[in-house]
Amino acid sequence: MKEKIYIFDTTLRDGEQSPGASLTPKEKLEIALQLERLNVDVIEAGFPIASLGDFEAVSLIAKNVKKTIIAALARAKKIDIETAASALKFAKRARIHTFIATSDIHIKYKLKMSREEVLKTAVEAVKYARKFTDDVEFSCEDAARSDVEFMCKVIEEVIKAGATVINIPDTVGYSIPEEFGSLVNHIRNTVPNIDKCILSVHCHNDLGLAVANSISAIINGARQVECTINGIGERAGNASLEEIVMIIKTKKNYELLKNFYTDINTKEIYPTSRLVSNLTGIVVQPNKAIVGKNAFRHEAGIHQDGVLKQRQTYEIISPKDVGVPSSELVLGKHSGRHALEKRLSELGYRINKKLLNKIFIKFKNLADKKKYIFDEDIIAIVNEELGKEKQQLELKYFHISSGSGIIPTATVEIAIISDSKQKLFKEVECGDGPVDAAYKAIDKILLKLLNFKNPPKLVDYQLKAISSGKDAQGEVVVKLEYDGELFTGRGISTDIIEASIKSYISCWNNLLIRKKLTKKIKISL
Ligand code: KIV
Ligand code: ZN
DSSP states (O other): OOEEOEEEEOTTTTGGGSTTOOOOHHHHHHHHHHHHHHTOSEEEEEOTTSOHHHHHHHHHHHHHOOSSEEEEEEESSHHHHHHHHHHTTTOSSEEEEEEEEOSHHIIIIIIOOOHHHHHHHHHHHHHHHHTTOSOEEEEEETGGGSOHHHHHHHHHHHHHHTOSEEEEEETTOOOOHHHHHHHHHHHHHHOTTGGGSEEEEEEBOTTSOHHHHHHHHHHTTOOEEEEBGGGOOSTTOBOBHHHHHHHHHHOTTSTTTTTEEOOOOGGGHHHHHHHHHHHHOOOOOTTOTTTSTTTTOOOSHHHHHHHHHOGGGTOSSOGGGGTOOSSOOOBOTTOOHHHHHHHHHHTTOOOOHHHHHHHHHHHHHHHHHOSOBOHHHHHHHHHHHHTOOSOOEEEEEEEEEOOTTSOOEEEEEEEEEETTEEEEEEEEEEOSSHHHHHHHHHHHHHHHHHTOSSOOEEEEEEEEEESSSTTOEEEEEEEEEETTEEEEEEEEESSHHHHHHHHHHHHHHHHHHHTTOGGGOOOOO
16 A cells, blocks of 8 residues: 655755745745645744744735645744744644653753653643644654663653654764664654654755765654755754655665655746745755756766666656756746746746836836846845835935945935825945945934944845846855844845845835834934
8 A cells, every 4th residue: 555755844944944045924935835845744934032034924824825725933932832833823724742851861962851851841741732733743853862772761651641753864864775774664663652753854965965864764664754945954964855855756666765755846947946946045056956057967878878868877757857947948038927927937926016027117118128037146136025025115326436446435315105295314424434334324324313323234235147148147145133033135236236235225125114113213204
């Protein structure tokens, strides 16, 4: 009999812990809706106690995703569990995922607890979580380095307390496949009530073995795997969803895997990979299995000849099966709305009519300035729109005076918008360069209005040319840190100073909205 492997996607939680990734709630929702089309079984939407942004993202996803289980992470603490439950309030199918470490190294140095205390805390957390939902997952953090007998005891007790899924994480990516498979096998054969729950695994990739360990775990009895799109995640990342799914689908002749299947709609793999990469800014290495740019490219003459004669000579997967578009269409000024919509959908963006109209106008404006519109141009336009929260700040005017031997000076005028009314504010500042001067002028306007002493800290500024050619657009991504939280802003323009100013204003805008600071701006409009 065929057995299903449940796919638990943690791109929006563990994946978002990747260095450099920070998504707005709106961007997370866009990814969650795509994960629903991909047909994953569970979407771990975030860690609601971690920040207001995480809480908002989980509730937004819980309200909008209809059929997939939405999970929220919580430490084994009442406050975490209550916050997770509250973020999941509107979910059609909610799961609370609670965890505590079971390895001695974590128990002694991080938790400063005894094993007995860990056991008691785990049981209490699961019982408490069950008050909010019937679907409770428990993870033994650092399971791969835990004392096996102690961990089995914890598992047995949390199942009695009501856990419905037991997850075994290799938190630090320390195991090798035979070892991890034996651990799963041991748990399955030792814990007396293990058949009352789904056994899950969650592997990190520190030794490059996350996918191999997950497959070994499936062979040894795991029926849920936790993974991320493009394998993103803490440090070296998590097991990659697309690799696990395609291994299960491809190895139909291999005795130990032939009876397993997933419900993943594999044609959505490539669009999902593009969307996650575009929104997180984490590029996919060209030689990445399944979704890398070179995954289906044949360079050697002998290989090309073979593939032309019979595709299977050098291809074990058809690119069509994972949704890789057959041609790379380059759009231009004569392309219509339909061609744009089709290309967007191949790139993972299924956007509503209202947003499509906005993007189409920007696309046409750009096509007047640039001969060819590449994928990167389209992606930048969409990301700029998606990255925006409700717009309360808008750039109206800027003037820069800069050159050798003169002090860079910027004049910036921005509009503060409220209920479709707006008021204009202008400031002049000098700086180390034109961008610095413009940023200081923007800070000056907002600090006065907010009555703040210091501006938020600029922690990252990245400028890149989108696509190729002298007429290429520049994209600027900036990150501001305020009150322990990171805020991102994007700006694009064929003028890199304008792109820099737009990204900074968009970042301030997101900060004001997410921190609910707009009320503090006391102006009569
Ligand atoms: O890696 C890990 O142990 C985790 C748990 C919270 C599941 O991410
Ligand atoms: Zn993890």
